[in-house]
Amino acid sequence: MTEATAGADEVQSFGSRLSETIERRGHLCVGIDPHTYLLEEWGLPVSAVGAHEFGLRVVEAAAGRVGVVKPQVAFYERFGAIGYKVLEDVVTAAREAGLLVIADVKRGDVDSTLEAYGEAWLTPGLPLEADAMTLNPYQGFDTLAHTLGLAKTHGKGLFILAATSNPESASVQTARRVRGSQEGRTVAGGIAARAAKWNREHETGDMGSVGVVLGATLDFEFLDIDLEDLARAPSAPVLAPGFGHQGAEFSRVREIFGPVAPSTIVTASRGLLRAGQDGLAEAIDRQVGVLEETYR
Numbered sequence: 001m002t003e004a005t006a007g008a009d010e011v012q013s014f015g016s017r018l019s020e021t022i023e024r025r026g027h028l029c030v031g032i033d034p035h036t037y038l039l040e041e042w043g044l045p046v047s048a049v050g051a052h053e054f055g056l057r058v059v060e061a062a063a064g065r066v067g068v069v070k071p072q073v074a075f076y077e078r079f080g081a082i083g084y085k086v087l088e089d090v091v092t093a094a095r096e097a098g099l100l101v102i103a104d105v106k107r108g109d110v111d112s113t114l115e116a117y118g119e120a121w122l123t124p125g126l127p128l129e130a131d132a133m134t135l136n137p138y139q140g141f142d143t144l145a146h147t148l149g150l151a152k153t154h155g156k157g158l159f160i161l162a163a164t165s166n167p168e169s170a171s172v173q174t175a176r177r178v179r180g181s182q183e184g185r186t187v188a189g190g191i192a193a194r195a196a197k198w199n200r201e202h203e204t205g206d207m208g209s210v211g212v213v214l215g216a217t218l219d220f221e222f223l224d225i226d227l228e229d230l231a232r233a234p235s236a237p238v239l240a241p242g243f244g245h246q247g248a249e250f251s252r253v254r255e256i257f258g259p260v261a262p263s264t265i266v267t268a269s270r271g272l273l274r275a276g277q278d279g280l281a282e283a284i285d286r287q288v289g290v291l292e293e294t295y296r
């Protein structure tokens, strides 16, 4: 459903907003990860003040070039209350610049507690309001129930960790569940299937609001991730880290994600941010160009 067809009191879904954003601005998402060494390279203090400045400069470079940014909250949280204060500013500046903000918080907990995390990041008008957040489902997919409902009510998105890009993930995510005497799906495959099913049961339109995180560095066949299932309308958006610094090539995105490439968000942090504050806009333009060519 588009904004034009939504009723006056009906909230536009995140999936619909994301679909429009990808159409207008393409697939690249710029990560806002003020690592200590990057703050130093950028000539900024290693403090909340430096992380604030860093975030605002990334927003400035990203605005008008891409549609999505992903602040990694740990790099702000480490400075305590003031870190959160400046993060609020960065998130607000990004949203005011017309960017969709995915808060990379990777929260997971028992259902009722997780819902409180959801309220913090997804409630309209609250200080940390973002457009979407990342969730960790490894206390059980059903712990997400209330947060899924909350996101739907507010037109927000969720990106659920399914197959993460870090090499250590295999010890958990490739494990196969046992059903009676039968070997079932991998843990990662089961999470992705639940996300796809949720979209089909609760969403209309081309793109759903519940996405999955799939590392671009992985072998999805080995992991038993059914990309065709994720691509079936309303398709699950895929947040895809692993490009640039972790080794995946931007130009291979369609090859890697196949049927779900149209709803894939290509996210990169260090690979872009290492260009420094003076080179960032150019680095973003370069990868936008590569992706435009790849998706042509």
Ligand SMILES: O=C(O)c1cc(=O)[nH]c(=O)n1[C@@H]1O[C@H](COP(=O)(O)O)[C@@H](O)[C@H]1O
Residues within 6 Å of the ligand: 031, 033, 072, 104, 134, 163, 164, 165, 166, 213, 214, 215, 241, 242, 243, 244, 245, 246, 267, 268, 269, 270, 271
């Ligand atoms: O959810 C994420 O964003 C994420 C999931 C994952 O599987 N792997 C992963 O690297 N990330 C995040 O994506 C970003 C990747 O950063 P770069 O490797 O510098 O591009 C970091 O903020 C990570 O926390």
